Structure formats: structure tokens, C-alpha cells
Amino acid sequence: MKSEELFNESKKFLPGGVDSPVRAYKPYPFFAERAKGSKIIDVDGKTYIDYCLAYGPMVLGHANPEVMAEVILQLKNGSAYGVPTEKEIELAKMVVKKVPCADMVRFVNSGTEATMSAIRLARAATTRNKIVKFEGSYHGAHDYVLVKSGSGAMGLPDSPGVPEETTKNTILVPFNDEDVLLDLVKDQGDSIAAIIIEPIMGNIGFIPPKKGYLEFLRKLTSENDIILIFDEVITGFRIAEGGAQEYFGVTPDLVTFGKILGGGFPIGALAGKKELMEMIAPSGNVYQAGTFNGNPISVTAGLTTLKQLNHSFYSEMNLKGEKLRDGIRDVLVENDLNYQVAGLSSMFQVYLTEKEVWNYEDAKTAQIDKFTHYFQTLLNNGVFVPPAQFECCFLSLMHSDDDIQNTLEIIDKGMKTIKNL
Ligand code: PMP
Numbered sequence: 001m002k003s004e005e006l007f008n009e010s011k012k013f014l015p016g017g018v019d020s021p022v023r024a025y026k027p028y029p030f031f032a033e034r035a036k037g038s039k040i041i042d043v044d045g046k047t048y049i050d051y052c053l054a055y056g057p058m059v060l061g062h063a064n065p066e067v068m069a070e071v072i073l074q075l076k077n078g079s080a081y082g083v084p085t086e087k088e089i090e091l092a093k094m095v096v097k098k099v100p101c102a103d104m105v106r107f108v109n110s111g112t113e114a115t116m117s118a119i120r121l122a123r124a125a126t127t128r129n130k131i132v133k134f135e136g137s138y139h140g141a142h143d144y145v146l147v148k149s150g151s152g153a154m155g156l157p158d159s160p161g162v163p164e165e166t167t168k169n170t171i172l173v174p175f176n177d178e179d180v181l182l183d184l185v186k187d188q189g190d191s192i193a194a195i196i197i198e199p200i201m202g203n204i205g206f207i208p209p210k211k212g213y214l215e216f217l218r219k220l221t222s223e224n225d226i227i228l229i230f231d232e233v234i235t236g237f238r239i240a241e242g243g244a245q246e247y248f249g250v251t252p253d254l255v256t257f258g259k260i261l262g263g264g265f266p267i268g269a270l271a272g273k274k275e276l277m278e279m280i281a282p283s284g285n286v287y288q289a290g291t292f293n294g295n296p297i298s299v300t301a302g303l304t305t306l307k308q309l310n311h312s313f314y315s316e317m318n319l320k321g322e323k324l325r326d327g328i329r330d331v332l333v334e335n336d337l338n339y340q341v342a343g344l345s346s347m348f349q350v351y352l353t354e355k356e357v358w359n360y361e362d363a364k365t366a367q368i369d370k371f372t373h374y375f376q377t378l379l380n381n382g383v384f385v386p387p388a389q390f391e392c393c394f395l396s397l398m399h400s401d402d403d404i405q406n407t408l409e410i411i412d413k414g415m416k417t418i419k420n421l
Contacts, residue, residue, distance in 0.1 A: 002043040003030045003043055004027070006031045022386065030044070030046070030048075033045075035063060036061075036063050037062060037063070038062075038396055038399045051385045051395065052385060052391075055259070055386065056234050057263070059309070059317075060263075060397050060398070061398025064264075064304075066304050067263050067301050067304045077296075079296065080295055087299045087300060091107070091299050091303050092105040096271070098237070099243060100245050101230070101253065101271065102255060102272060103272065103277065104278070105269050106270050107269050108267075108269060108270070108288070109266050109290055111268050112139075112141050112268070115140050115142070118196070118254045119131055120286060120287075120288070121254065121286050121288075122193045122227040124286045125193075125279060126193040126227060128191050129191065130170075130171055130192045131145075131169060131195070131196060132173055132195040132196070133145055133173075133195075133196050133197075134172070134197055134198070134359075134360075135172050135173070135360035135361075136148065136149075136175065136201060136390075137150055137231070139196055139233075144166060146158060146159050146162050150201070150204040171184065171188070174360065175197075176358045177359070178213070181195075193226070194227040197214075197217065199231075199244035199250075200235050200239065200344065203392070204390045205349040205357065205363055205391070206343050207342070207358060207359065208344060214250040227253045227254060228252040228254075229253065229255070230245055233268070234392065236257040236259070237261065237305075237309055238260055238345065252272075253273055254270060254272035257271070260306075261305075263301030263303075264305075265295070267299075267302055317397065320404065321347070323404055324348060325343050325348055328348075331411050331412045335412070335419055336419075337419065339351060339352050340353060347392050348394075352374070352389065363390065366389050366390075368388075373417050375387055377414040378413075378414050382406075
């Protein structure tokens with residue numbers, strides 16, 4: 001197999017043979033040749049229905065014709081300028097229009113940079129140092145947040161190379177638990193700069209907030225002058241036009257984006273209230289900068305993507321998601337399995353546990369050894385989901401009824417494989 005050969009070669013030049021940890025699974029990952037719509041095709045010519053979608057960005061499917069056409073036009077005019085462009089204003093205006101908390105936007109290059117900058121801004125604004133994050137949440141690969149993280153860091157000890165002095169300012173709490181936070185804020189509220197939360201936990205599978213939990217957080221943070229940061233790198237422009245904050249009707253002070261905002265090209269952003277955002281340099285003195293910030297290719301792809309995400313898009317995505325999740329539930333019933341099917345709109349995951357999953361501890365009851373077999377069966381049969389139990393799966397606009405039907409048949413095979421293990 002060419003993928004296997006490439007992986008062996010790759011391991012000589014790239015640590016672990018990949019550029020991001022979760023991509024390396026056993027025995028070897030497939031190497032991509034191309035992708036179109038709902039499909040990704042590997043170097044051996046095998047086609048997969050893709051539910052990884054580059055870990056979320058490809059909400060319109062791969063190689064969307066409008067996005068590609070606009071990007072090609074932009075490419076002919078140059079790919080990076082280091083000076084401002086009109087399109088940056090256009091994309092910022094679009095974000096402001098769609099997202100409840102956004103008065104102003106700073107474009108960066110990744111979700112990691114976005115959360116790092118949002119935390120710096122919150123610390124500067126409050127002149128406090130501590131931040132609160134949730135067990136199993138993932139906010140990127142920078143030092144402030146690499147403590148009991150989800151995604152590729154799930155289950156790994158916190159990374160060597162992160163100084164204790166940095167992480168001692170990061171306080172961990174369980175998701176969906178009001179009492180722990182009440183006690184914490186009572187004790188240490190006046191040294192907490194920010195609470196950073198994925199309003200839906202998407203790096204530990206899929207965990208929604210309990211009813212009223214985000215409202216509780218909003219009240220608690222407002223009353224204690226703590227900045228509430230929604231990390232919507234996954235949920236932004238996916239769950240609703242205005243993201244999870246619109247869906248749940250809770251408006252944070254700051255929000256971070258990535259993934260969909262770049263329409264398949266690298267991007268990140270932080271956005272929020274004017275008085276906070278104006279503290280960022282050069283308007284204020286909170287330093288943030290980047291050679292590729294506001295890159296015209298990413299901005300063009302983002303603009304062309306966001307223009308296509310209207311009300312009917314979200315209705316369609318909800319229907320696709322429900323169809324798939326209902327289908328998976330039927331498969332489970334037919335196989336006499338009592339696993340949890342979680343999801344909303346175009347996000348989903350099957351937890352291989354019988355326990356309802358509301359936080360990190362619940363998620364950890366999933367049988368990850370079985371997940372490996374399930375994943376391999378899906379892959380062998382042409383369905384690509386992210387290769388870990390603690391990632392989330394995504395649908396795109398291009399996933400057809402046939403794709404969903406085929407997927408359900410293959411998920412049935414996957415469940416039969418693990419049933420008697
Ligand atoms: N926050 C969340 C919620 C994420 O899911 C991710 C990436 N999966 C990040 C931040 C980091 O984004 P990036 O990989 O673009 O740095």
C-alpha cells in the first residue's frame with residue numbers, strides 16, 4: 001500500500017510521521033490524494049465518506065466550487081501583502097453581523113493563537129492572572145491551556161516543557177457542575193481573569209451544557225468581574241449562524257474562532273465587546289501580531305464560505321444530523337447495544353459506554369479499545385471518522401441521503417465487530 005510506504009518514509013522526517021498527533025493511528029494513516037464534496041480519496045485510490053472534514057472546517061464539503069473560484073481569483077492577485085485589505089473589513093463586518101458578542105474582530109492564524117490572545121486580553125483587562133478551564137476541554141496547544149486537555153492530548157500527561165509557573169494559574173473544573181464553580185469563585189474570584197469554555201465540549205466527543213449551565217456561568221462571571229470566553233473554534237458558524245452563543249442565547253464577553261471561518265484555509269479570530277477589543281495593539285497596548293494575520297487567501301475563502309451559511313443551510317444540516325443520529329440509534333437497538341449517541345445539528349459522536357456523558361469522568365468510561373476496532377471496520381468499509389473516541393464527527397452540506405444510508409450500514413458492521421469483543 002502506498003500509504004504504508006509513505007508513512008514509513010514520513011516517520012524519518014516528521015516526528016511520528018505526521019504534523020499533528022491525532023492523525024497518527026495504527027497501523028498507519030491513509031495519505032490523502034484529493035477530496036471533493038463529502039468524499040476524501042487516498043493515494044491508493046480508495047474513497048471514503050468523510051466525517052472528519054479536516055476536524056471541522058469543511059462545512060460546505062471539500063473543494064466547494066464558489067470558494068475555489070474566489071480563491072483562484074485572489075491567488076492571481078497575490079497571496080500575502082502585509083498591508084490591510086478591504087476584504088478583512090468585509091469579513092469582520094460579517095462576523096459582527098452574525099455573532100451576538102462581536103463588536104470588533106482580530107484575525108489570527110489558528111484557534112490556538114485566538115485563545116492565547118483572548119486569555120492575554122482578559123488578563124490585561126482584569127489585571128488578574130488566573131484562568132479557569134474545564135477538564136477535557138481543548139483550546140489549542142499553547143502553555144496556558146495544556147492542562148487535562150481533550151483532543152490529541154486526551155489521556156496524555158500534561159506536556160513536558162510547560163512550566164509549572166504557567167499552569168499553576170490554570171484552574172481545572174468539571175463541566176456541568178455549578179457547585180464546584182460557586183465554591184471556587186467564592187474563594188478565589190478576585191484573582192480569576194477569565195473562564196474559558198467550549199459551550200459544547202467537542203474535543204472529548206460531544207458533551208452539551210446542561211440546561212441553564214451557560215446562563216449560570218454568565219451570571220457568575222458578570223457578578224464577579226470575570227471575563228467569560230466562549231471558545232467557538234468548533235461550534236462557530238456550525239451550530240447556528242451566530243454559533244453556540246446564538247443557539248443557547250447566552251452572550252459571552254469574548255469569543256474565539258478558527259476552522260469554518262477560514263473556509264478550509266488557516267485562520268483564527270478573537271472577537272468581542274468594543275471596550276475589550278480596543279485594548280489590543282495598536283489601538284491599545286495588549287500585544288498581538290502576526291505576519292499572516294488577515295491573510296487574503298484565508299479571508300477570501302472565509303467570506304465565500306460564510307456567505308453561503310444562511311438560515312436554510314442550518315435547517316438542512318439539522319435534518320441531516322438528526323437522520324444520521326436516529327439511524328445510529330436504530331442500529332444500536334437492532335444490535336442490542338446501549339451506547340450513547342450524542343450530537344446536535346451537524347456534530348455527532350457515539351460513546352461506547354452505557355453511561356450518560358456529561359463531563360470528562362463520564363466520557364472516560366467509554367471503551368476506547370473497542371473504539372479502535374469500530375474505527376478500523378468503518379475505515380476498511382470506506383467511512384472515515386476521526387480516529388479517536390474523544391473527537392467529534394462532522395457532517396457537511398454535501399453529505400447526501402445515500403451517503404448517510406451507506407454509512408448506517410457500515411456503522412452496523414462496526415457495531416457487529418465490537419459486539420462480541
Ligand atoms: N479550540 C477548540 C475548541 C478546538 O477544537 C481547537 C482545535 N481543534 C482549537 C481551539 C485549536 O485550534 P487550532 O488547531 O486551529 O490551533
